[in-house]
Amino acid sequence: MDTEATIRRTIALIDQCKRLKPGYKSSCEKLVSQAAGFTLSLVRSASEMGVKKFLEDPPPFEPYQ
Incomplete structure (x- = not known):
């Protein structure tokens, strides 16, 4: 599902909901x-998946020069 x-x-x-009559609110x-x-x-699980993927497959390290 698209977050x-x-x-x-x-x-x-x-x-x-803001536009509804009080009885329906x-x-x-x-x-x-x-x-x-x-x-x-959904956001929490998506962020956990992102962190997990990052830990499993980290981007190549490029030292600062």
Whole structure:
């Protein structure tokens, strides 16, 4: 899944919630909370994968001159 697209969808969902009538905000806020949690876990796992790949296959070292 595309991390950037997921973050954009979460932000769009938050913006939609801001425009809802008060009676609907509670369920929308719960949905946004779940989406934000999912987005954070996605970003966290993506960054862990990046660190893991970096450790397994580090870029060539070029000394500073």
